[in-house]
Amino acid sequence: MANSIETIDTNIDYRRRQRLGRLGHKAVILFGALLLAFYALAPISWLVSSSLQTEAEIVSVPPHWIPDEPTLQNFRAIFSAGEDEPVTYETRSGADPVSGGFIPSSASSLLPSMWNSTIVATLVVILNLLVGVPAAYAIAKIRYWGRNASMYFILITRVIPDIALVVPFFLVIRKLGMLDTIGSLVITYLAVTVPFTVFILVQFFEGLPDELDKAARVDGCSRFQAMVRVFLPLSLPSLVAVVLFTFLTSWNEFLLALMFTQTEASQTLPILLASFTSDFTVSFSFLNAAGVLAIVPPVIVAIIFERYIVSGLTAGAVKG
Amino acid sequence: MANTAIHKATRRSLLDRYGYEERSAVLFLAPVMLVLMSVAVFPILYSFYLSFFRMKLTRPNNQPFIWFENYSDLLTNELFWVSVSRTVVFTLISVSAIAVIALLVALLLNQEFKGRRVLSTIILIPWAIPYVANALMWKWIYDSGYGALNGALYQLDFIDKYMVWLGDQDKTLPLIANAFVWKEVPLAAILLLVSLKAIPADLYQAARVDGATVWQRFIHITLPAMKPGFMLVMIYETMMAIRHFDLFFILTEGGPGDASHVLSWHIYVETFRNLSFGSGAAMSYLLALATFALSYFFIRTLGRRI
Numbered sequence A: 001m002a003n004s005i006e007t008i009d010t011n012i013d014y015r016r017r018q019r020l021g022r023l024g025h026k027a028v029i030l031f032g033a034l035l036l037a038f039y040a041l042a043p044i045s046w047l048v049s050s051s052l053q054t055e056a057e058i059v060s061v062p063p064h065w066i067p068d069e070p071t072l073q074n075f076r077a078i079f080s081a082g083e084d085e086p087v088t089y090e091t092r093s094g095a096d097p098v099s100g101g102f103i104p105s106s107a108s109s110l111l112p113s114m115w116n117s118t119i120v121a122t123l124v125v126i127l128n129l130l131v132g133v134p135a136a137y138a139i140a141k142i143r144y145w146g147r148n149a150s151m152y153f154i155l156i157t158r159v160i161p162d163i164a165l166v167v168p169f170f171l172v173i174r175k176l177g178m179l180d181t182i183g184s185l186v187i188t189y190l191a192v193t194v195p196f197t198v199f200i201l202v203q204f205f206e207g208l209p210d211e212l213d214k215a216a217r218v219d220g221c222s223r224f225q226a227m228v229r230v231f232l233p234l235s236l237p238s239l240v241a242v243v244l245f246t247f248l249t250s251w252n253e254f255l256l257a258l259m260f261t262q263t264e265a266s267q268t269l270p271i272l273l274a275s276f277t278s279d280f281t282v283s284f285s286f287l288n289a290a291g292v293l294a295i296v297p298p299v300i301v302a303i304i305f306e307r308y309i310v311s312g313l314t315a316g317a318v319k320g
Numbered sequence B: 001m002a003n004t005a006i007h008k009a010t011r012r013s014l015l016d017r018y019g020y021e022e023r024s025a026v027l028f029l030a031p032v033m034l035v036l037m038s039v040a041v042f043p044i045l046y047s048f049y050l051s052f053f054r055m056k057l058t059r060p061n062n063q064p065f066i067w068f069e070n071y072s073d074l075l076t077n078e079l080f081w082v083s084v085s086r087t088v089v090f091t092l093i094s095v096s097a098i099a100v101i102a103l104l105v106a107l108l109l110n111q112e113f114k115g116r117r118v119l120s121t122i123i124l125i126p127w128a129i130p131y132v133a134n135a136l137m138w139k140w141i142y143d144s145g146y147g148a149l150n151g152a153l154y155q156l157d158f159i160d161k162y163m164v165w166l167g168d169q170d171k172t173l174p175l176i177a178n179a180f181v182w183k184e185v186p187l188a189a190i191l192l193l194v195s196l197k198a199i200p201a202d203l204y205q206a207a208r209v210d211g212a213t214v215w216q217r218f219i220h221i222t223l224p225a226m227k228p229g230f231m232l233v234m235i236y237e238t239m240m241a242i243r244h245f246d247l248f249f250i251l252t253e254g255g256p257g258d259a260s261h262v263l264s265w266h267i268y269v270e271t272f273r274n275l276s277f278g279s280g281a282a283m284s285y286l287l288a289l290a291t292f293a294l295s296y297f298f299i300r301t302l303g304r305r306i
Helices: A002-051 A073-079 A090-094 A105-141 A147-157 A162-175 A182-207 A210-218 A223-234 A236-252 A255-260 A269-277 A284-304 A306-319 B002-050 B069-076 B078-109 B116-122 B124-128 B131-141 B148-155 B169-197 B201-209 B214-225 B227-243 B246-251 B263-273 B277-303
Strands: none
Touching: A002 A284, A002 B078, A002 B116, A002 B124, A002 B131, A002 B169, A073 A105, A073 A284, A105 A147, A105 A182, A105 A223, A105 A236, A105 A269, A105 A284, A105 B002, A147 A182, A147 B002, A162 A182, A162 A255, A162 B002, A162 B263, A162 B277, A182 A236, A182 A255, A182 B002, A210 A223, A223 A236, A223 B002, A236 A284, A236 A306, A255 A269, A269 A284, A269 B131, A269 B246, A284 A306, A284 B124, A284 B131, A306 B116, A306 B124, A306 B169, B002 B277, B069 B277, B078 B116, B078 B169, B078 B227, B078 B263, B116 B124, B124 B169, B131 B148, B131 B169, B131 B246, B169 B214, B169 B227, B169 B246, B201 B214, B214 B227, B227 B263, B227 B277, B246 B263, B263 B277
């Protein structure tokens, strides 16, 4: 009798400890989740908050974490920069010369540079698919001598640091008279992005059964038809991932664009942003607004296509 | 007789089919190979060739072939060795920080809890934004006059006066590394999460039955299972850190003094400010070679199963 009571007692004790443990576990997770959200979002929130402040507010000490009077004047300055109305802040004359409060004349290039970035990225995406899909299909589904070698070759080119390519690129592109054209960016970005495209697509195609390919061939499809009619429709998710990566990489690229572009004709958004940051007289709030504009498109893309991005990123890791 | 004829016919048709496969493979691969040959292989060979010339754009008519002088000059170039050591320090700080933080993030995201999906979307944001915008953001955070870092630390009483963060030789590299880590952690965490998810749950069950504590389970099951993922992340991030350029360009331009004068910045200055393309090419080639050596392992891990 006494024995059984004892057992029950320890049982209760055990359960309680388990419940406490689970509570502690939950607390740790909650704390970790909040910390992580803060870590990821705090810098960006600060940038957004200061892009909504006036020049007078932004130079306050200590800083205003939340703007007293949120204003869109910085964004208005960017979007009206191309028009007749001069791009100035009325407060500029009163502003502290050290802290700037000045909008550079190149502000009017900001929207054209966004347009350039978009065109370059779009062209790079299209060329990537045209060049990358057949290559990936061949490596995944055609049995030919040197399959492994060609995959290695494609991956190895991605290992070359961009900075090592810059000197010869510059000389060649200068010789071709392509400096300061969008074409120079499209070609070089294509080379930078296509290895990863092929890599992701090969992983995906390999996951599709060989029988599909054989069935298509028996039905009289050529290799090309099998690829276009059978494999492309099935590989939509990985195609989306490829499109996203390529687009983001091109949109974000800086070093090559820094070398090849000089004027509004080809300057991309990162180049223009960088030129603002090196000018100490530029208004902080204007700078931050420009930064926010550069962040918004990729962030929206990332949020909408989160699932595709993660599955694309992990395609390699699963196999490795 | 007829037998051999049939035999011959089958063999020819086999050969034909074999040829068709080879031919279509060549056709399918031709575009990608053409692009990579002209925009990756050719430049790297060309830069190797250039590295044997004394090539200053300021003296276009005097570009002699000088054998290995560009390379041997590097041995005695003090700034080059400074830049190598800065690169090593930056890489070590960044990669170790990324490994630790990404591991914690991956462990967290591997748990089931409310809001996990939202959180995993949120952490993609740093990954998605351009490096230049990242640099601009951190430059503003570190700003000595009105930045958030000064403001926050001052309000929390950690400092009693505003500090010049990036202008301090000892703090520059860690601060730039921090900006780099913030942007690189998401990708590293996602890659680690994959290898975490691949661990079968029964392993933990069995260990629990055997009385293993949380810590023991972590050391003996989780960490060993994550080894390939870790390898991948370490090597990839090392490659990214060694070649990183954007943050240095915007945050410090190699300064203050030579405190953040990393190799990629050194190559940029040598090539495009001093306009000595020959020695710039020589250094690019060394950097490419170093990355090749490192990434040999990278390709081995990634490409093994292809």
